[in-house]
Amino acid sequence: MKRTDTFRFALLATLVFIIVGLVSGCLLFPGGPKAMIEVSVTEGFVPLTIEFDGGGSTAAAGISTVTWDFGTDDPDSHDVSGSYTYEHAGTFTLTLTVRAEDGSTDTESVTITVDPAVWITDENQGRIYKLDMQGNQLDSFDLPATEPRGVTIAEAEGRDWLFVACFNGGNQRILRIDPTNGDVSREYEAPGQSPLNLTYGASEPKRIWHVDGLSRKLYGFNRIDCQIYGSFGTTYFQVGSSPFLWTPQGLDWTPAPDAAGHLWYLEGQTQLLYKIKIIPRYDIMSGTQLDIIGDPVQISATVFPVSAIDFYDGYLWVIDVNDHAIVQIDPSTGMPTGTEITGFPGASPAGLEIQH
Numbered sequence: 001m002k003r004t005d006t007f008r009f010a011l012l013a014t015l016v017f018i019i020v021g022l023v024s025g026c027l028l029f030p031g032g033p034k035a036m037i038e039v040s041v042t043e044g045f046v047p048l049t050i051e052f053d054g055g056g057s058t059a060a061a062g063i064s065t066v067t068w069d070f071g072t073d074d075p076d077s078h079d080v081s082g083s084y085t086y087e088h089a090g091t092f093t094l095t096l097t098v099r100a101e102d103g104s105t106d107t108e109s110v111t112i113t114v115d116p117a118v119w120i121t122d123e124n125q126g127r128i129y130k131l132d133m134q135g136n137q138l139d140s141f142d143l144p145a146t147e148p149r150g151v152t153i154a155e156a157e158g159r160d161w162l163f164v165a166c167f168n169g170g171n172q173r174i175l176r177i178d179p180t181n182g183d184v185s186r187e188y189e190a191p192g193q194s195p196l197n198l199t200y201g202a203s204e205p206k207r208i209w210h211v212d213g214l215s216r217k218l219y220g221f222n223r224i225d226c227q228i229y230g231s232f233g234t235t236y237f238q239v240g241s242s243p244f245l246w247t248p249q250g251l252d253w254t255p256a257p258d259a260a261g262h263l264w265y266l267e268g269q270t271q272l273l274y275k276i277k278i279i280p281r282y283d284i285m286s287g288t289q290l291d292i293i294g295d296p297v298q299i300s301a302t303v304f305p306v307s308a309i310d311f312y313d314g315y316l317w318v319i320d321v322n323d324h325a326i327v328q329i330d331p332s333t334g335m336p337t338g339t340e341i342t343g344f345p346g347a348s349p350a351g352l353e354i355q356h
Helices: 003-028
Strands: 043-045 048-053 063-069 081-086 090-100 105-115 117-122 127-131 137-142 148-156 159-166 173-177 184-189 195-201 207-212 217-221 228-233 248-254 262-267 272-279 289-298 306-312 315-320 325-330 335-341 349-355
Touching: 043 048, 048 090, 048 105, 117 148, 127 148, 148 207, 148 306, 159 195, 159 349, 195 248, 207 248, 262 289, 262 306, 315 335, 315 349
Parallel strands: 043 105, 148 195, 148 349, 248 306, 306 349
Antiparallel strands: 048 081, 063 090, 090 105, 117 127, 117 349, 127 137, 148 159, 159 173, 173 184, 195 207, 207 217, 217 228, 248 262, 262 272, 272 289, 306 315, 315 325, 325 335
């Protein structure tokens, strides 16, 4: 064999050896990590608890860290597995990042869809119902106090709770309830004599707001211990001779860029919806102030009597007691849009909260 042929043969053999070695190495020792997500559920209603597990992830060099990003403002988790509760409706991206010992990473994501839930109290049956936006029952809880009326979702001690105001035969109570299982974690004496609607102001100073039908006052109180921070009666608000806080039929809160939010109050006597600006105190000697702004909106008489209101997705929703319906209202005109939630259980719906 000529020297040239020998050289070519040796070069070819070397190349084959290198290629085989590379292929074998790739098969025996995969290069980078591989993130793998296992999740118990990817869609449901708020609050939605998921179980997540990244234990199936692999890396030839070994895994040094795992990082779970839940697609919310909450801190990441570095546990291989665990649980997480989505307390707001929306579409979220759950992302797992796996880092190998050699510093290489891999990421996998899944989409979590959380739909809003409708909470209503039933004064006659002493129950609270959880519905979807079509009125189908998702859950229900019996309550230890009778005649439940107002209901709201409020954050306290790092998580969201249901707060329910109950007349309870005159021994008025406010219950703090776990929305996942109906357990009552705390019970407080309700301000006033005839508790009606509740709403939560999520901007500082954070308050639960409550309207009482007998004392005809708005109360603001601490969401942790229900200590009253202020009360505002009919004489506080300057509305002339127009009835105000005479027949309360709804109270809700919405955020605002130039205030601690707005309260929305529905007066049943006049069927007018009022917008009230919350002005936080400016020093330790002052207190929170309330100021009616703009002209009230006349709500269509077709939905009265109303037992509760709630703002959701740019619309006002009201409980039409006579028609046993939750009616969507255009807040700029006061007229029904034609969208309703019907067919839900109960006999006397009293409180309304659309959790989103």
